[in-house]
Amino acid sequence: MTDPEGAAGSTAADGAGGPESGEEATDAVDSGVAGDRSWFSPALAASGLFTAALALGTAGVVFASPSRTPGSVVLGLTGPLCAIWAYGVVLLWVARAEPPRRHHVRLSGWLVVGVVPLVVGAVVTQAYSSAVGALDGISPGAAGVWACGGVVFGAAVGIGDVRVRMRTAEAERANARNERLVEVLTVLNRVLRHDVRNDLTVIAGYIDLARREGDPEIAEYLDGIEARAERIERLSDHARLAENAVLGDDGVEGTTDLGLVAERVVGTVGRDFPAATVSVAVEDGPSPRVPGHDLLESALHNVVENAVEHAGRDDPTVEVAVRVRPADDLAADRRPTLGDDGGRVAADEVVEIEVADDGPGFPERERTVLEEGGEDALESSSGMGLWVVHWIVDAVGGTASVADREGGGSVVTLRFPRADAE
Numbered sequence: 001m002t003d004p005e006g007a008a009g010s011t012a013a014d015g016a017g018g019p020e021s022g023e024e025a026t027d028a029v030d031s032g033v034a035g036d037r038s039w040f041s042p043a044l045a046a047s048g049l050f051t052a053a054l055a056l057g058t059a060g061v062v063f064a065s066p067s068r069t070p071g072s073v074v075l076g077l078t079g080p081l082c083a084i085w086a087y088g089v090v091l092l093w094v095a096r097a098e099p100p101r102r103h104h105v106r107l108s109g110w111l112v113v114g115v116v117p118l119v120v121g122a123v124v125t126q127a128y129s130s131a132v133g134a135l136d137g138i139s140p141g142a143a144g145v146w147a148c149g150g151v152v153f154g155a156a157v158g159i160g161d162v163r164v165r166m167r168t169a170e171a172e173r174a175n176a177r178n179e180r181l182v183e184v185l186t187v188l189n190r191v192l193r194h195d196v197r198n199d200l201t202v203i204a205g206y207i208d209l210a211r212r213e214g215d216p217e218i219a220e221y222l223d224g225i226e227a228r229a230e231r232i233e234r235l236s237d238h239a240r241l242a243e244n245a246v247l248g249d250d251g252v253e254g255t256t257d258l259g260l261v262a263e264r265v266v267g268t269v270g271r272d273f274p275a276a277t278v279s280v281a282v283e284d285g286p287s288p289r290v291p292g293h294d295l296l297e298s299a300l301h302n303v304v305e306n307a308v309e310h311a312g313r314d315d316p317t318v319e320v321a322v323r324v325r326p327a328d329d330l331a332a333d334r335r336p337t338l339g340d341d342g343g344r345v346a347a348d349e350v351v352e353i354e355v356a357d358d359g360p361g362f363p364e365r366e367r368t369v370l371e372e373g374g375e376d377a378l379e380s381s382s383g384m385g386l387w388v389v390h391w392i393v394d395a396v397g398g399t400a401s402v403a404d405r406e407g408g409g410s411v412v413t414l415r416f417p418r419a420d421a422e
Contacts, residue, residue: 041101044091047108051087051151054115055080058144079145086155087111099162106165107158114154115147200229255289255419256296258351262322265301269308269318276308276316283323288351290416291396299392300353302385303412307357321354324418349418354411362410367402370412389414 062076090107099107207222207229259282266280282288290296307318327350369386393400398416405411 040091040094041104043104043108044094047111048087048091050112051083054144054147054151055083058148061144075145079148083148083151086152090155090159093159097163097166099166103162103165106162107155110154110158110161111151112154114152114157115150117150117153119143119147119150196232200232203229255291258288258290258296258300258353258416259322261297261300262320262353265297265304266320268301269304272305273308273316275314276311276318278304278308278318278320280320280322283321286324286349286418288322288324289419290351290398291419295392296396296416299389300355300414302389303355303414306385307355307359307410307412311357311359313359317358319354319356321356323352323354325350325352351416351418353414353416355414356405356409356411358405358407358409361404361408362402362412370400370402 059076059080062073090111094104094107204226207226210222211219262280262282266278270276270278304318304320308316311318327348366386370390372390390400393414393416396416398414400415401413403411403413
């Protein structure tokens with residue numbers, strides 16, 4: 001059953017999203033070629049020669065001027081030194097940022113182009129001053145100093161321009177990668193929901209036929225096969241929930257009474273596990289309403305069912321408590337938030353659901369999945385159930401935490417922003 005899934009995942013990964021166009025595609029190629037990102041290039045060398053020639057020329061003109069004064073000499077040295085400093089800043093930035101080589105041409109161009117408006121401005125200003133009698137004539141030295149200032153201007157604009165282009169290209173690549181990941185997830189989920197489930201239906205039919213017509217001695221093996229098939233089917237359900245939690249368009253609309261949700265979940269789990277003692281207590285007080293989400297019941301069901309299944313005994317006890325409390329009592333990292341991803345704010349009141357069990361305790365690796373998720377937990381979790389809980393809780397701005405219970409067992413706490421608090 002793994003072949004269709006692997007083939008679909010490979011196909012989606014290979015075919016999702018075409019190559020980027022224009023500058024983004026060039027950046028994607030440049031990012032993988034070390035030689036294309038070296039800190040020096042002929043373009044920068046040419047602009048360096050231009051800067052050096054401008055600085056030396058300006059200094060020479062100032063010193064050769066018959067009307068030079070100590071002030072004009074200082075000014076004549078300041079301009080060239082600033083130009084050389086600006087060029088050095090460009091080289092240092094290139095060495096640190098390592099932009100693609102094609103951006104070296106852009107930087108070099110700005111170093112040269114930045115000179116033009118300042119030289120034109122200097123000439124026009126001096127020509128006007130000369131026309132009105134404020135100056136005797138146009139000073140080449142002064143124009144050269146302005147030109148050196150143009151190098152500083154071009155360096156600042158060039159670095160800013162390239163930084164913006166690099167960040168834009170990086171964002172485009174990240175978006176393209178995210179789109180491919182979304183497509184891969186969607187394809188894998190559909191494989192689990194359709195192809196795998198169809199195969200499991202066929203397997204279940206063969207198991208039933210083998211029980212009725214086969215050797216009674218193989219019944220134990222058939223039970224094992226059926227248990228594994230049911231586990232795979234559960235993974236299929238989790239994959240559907242994961243897709244809806246992360247990619248679903250239903251989002252957070254309306255409100256949901258978590259007291260009623262908890263009562264339904266406890267009733268369902270109690271029927272599925274009649275040997276277990278599963279109870280619920282909803283504390284009197286404000287209504288435990290939270291931003292609505294169709295998957296909240298699935299998240300709580302997974303937590304309660306997980307507590308029963310991993311209790312390590314035939315007659316486990318699981319207690320579910322629902323209460324409303326001020327958010328000020330919680331640490332900052334455990335406070336739920338209201339609003340969309342672009343403008344979340346901490347909630348003032350919290351609806352808290354505690355699921356306490358008398359089992360062997362919560363494994364540390366599973367705590368990481370439920371509380372934090374993240375790439376570091378990928379190799380820690382033994383299944384998808386807690387991942388689904390984490391994604392659903394996070395989708396509505398909630399938090400999850402795990403603590404040891406006095407006397408043995410563990411307490412899983414899910415916290416959500418109270419809807420009325422907004």
